[in-house]
Amino acid sequence: MSHRPVLLWILASDAFGGGERLSQCCLRGLSRHFTVHLLTQRPLAPHFTPMPGLSVHYFEAYGLTLPHDYRRANVLAYAAAILDRAEAVGAHLIHATMHNASWFLAVARLRHPRRTRHLALVGSLHGSLAGYYQAERGHPPTARVRLGVWLAGRVLDGIITPSQGVATELAHQFRVPSARLHPVHNGVDREALAALAAAPCPQLEGIAGDDPPCRWVVSAGRLAAQKDFETLLWAFARLADSHPQWRLRILGSGEREPALRGLARDLGIAPRLHLTGFQANPYPWLRAGDLFVLPSRYEGFGLVLTEAMSLGVPVMASDCPWGPAEIIRHDRDGVLFPVGDVAALAREMDRLMGDAEARRVLAQAGRARAEVFSEAAMIAGYARVLSRVGGLSHVP
Incomplete structure (x- = not known):
């Protein structure tokens, strides 16, 4: 016995992305310290049901299919489902992943203080709310959003963030008590990553056979305003004539694809732009890059940077809120440039695209730096926070 x-780990999501991938990694590791149950949406079942030692439960059993619907009745129903499942499995702790689940968990405590009195409730906020609202909505977070985050920060026993920057933003801009904020950097399983990167990729092999061989600037992410791939296209266009052997590849899909293709045509670089679309295994493509650039307007951490560094690709990133500056030490193991600054990005790209030795040195230093951001360190960090908040001193 x-x-x-x-x-009980809450993942109120119906699509697989960064937060879901992080949950996979954490649940594998935390199962060594806890008896773990996952409450999620049924579309995620294929990503979690094969995991040994993990019991998976679904919001659909409660008739809930809209994890991003914040109308009152839906929020209350999700909060009630979380408590019902916690009592059914005998949970000591509940961890909610990402903003929506954290809000459902906060509402559960607000609505049912007696039922949650003996439970440790931990949320997690994985990105910059201020950055999201400014980039996606064109205005700062609304008063209603600020109130919601402020309340969650006071009723939950702890909030995990993927970077110190996100924690600082929550403390300064949303007045969440600093004592309840726990930064834990995201981590990479280097062995698993290397195996994925070495997997056969016929599409890539066909392109790699081009004669003469090309050099590739690579980026990755959802084709959305957050990632600001427009700045990368403008910078690359400035360098197209002086670096004719270089091409630009972006891994990912999203609503900005037509606009990016149109911009590439207007800039005259369409023949040198390769939009791969969604790739179930992007790592062979990532490893084949000669220079990786992440031009985001905002991040929570920037896990893809540590993945590229682990694979020996030199990296550049915008000094955005938040994450890249905690990963990269400028000109030591990567390059930082101001957000949206086409001229600065083009200048740094020009320097590295024209200097193979500088790229080699940067890649070597980046690989060493990436060792700090290991999956083992991340899991240990989550275990420490959960045990501390839950008063479980016997858990490592």
Whole structure:
């Protein structure tokens, strides 16, 4: 009979992305310390049901299919489902992943203080809310959003963030008590990453056979305003004539694809732009890059940077809120440039595209730096926070 504490992990999501991938990694590791249950949406079942030692439950069993609907009745129903499942599995702790689940968990405590009195409730906010609203909505977070984050920060026992920057933003802009904020950097399983990067990729092999061989600037992410791929296209266009052997490849899909293709045509670089679309395994493409650039307007951490660094690709990133500046030490193991600054990005790209030795040195330093951001360190960080907040001193 197991005497390990019971952890209920909430993932109110119906699509697989960064937060879902992080949950996979954490749940694999935390199952060594906790009896782990996952409450999620049924579309994510294929990503979690094969995991040994993990019991998976679904919001659909409660008739809930809209995890991003914030109308009152839906929020209350999700909060009630979380508490019902926690009581059914005998949970000691509940961890909610990302903003929506954290809000559902906060509402559960606000509505049911007696039922949650003996539970440790931990949320997690994985990105810059201020950056999101400014980039996606064109204005700062609304008063209603600020109030919601402020309340969550006071009723939850802790909030995990992927970077110190996100924690600082929550403390300064949303007045979340600093004592309840726990930065834990995202991590990479280097062995698993290397295996994925070495997997056969016929599409890539066909392109790699081009004669003469090309050099590739690579980027990756959802084709959305957040990633600001427009700045990358403008910078690349400035260098197209002086670096004729270079091409630009962007891994990902999204609503900005037609606009990016149109901009590439207007800039005269369409023949040298390769939009791969969604790639279930992007790592062979990533490893094949000669220079990786992340031009985001905002991030929560920037895990793809550590992945590129682990694969030995030299990296550049915007000094955006938040994450890249915690990963990259400028001109030591990567290059930082101001957000949206086409001239600065073009200048740094020009320097590295024209200097193979500088790229080699930067890649070597980046690979060493990436060792700091390991999956093992991330899992240990989550275990420490959850055990501390839950008063479980016997958990490592």
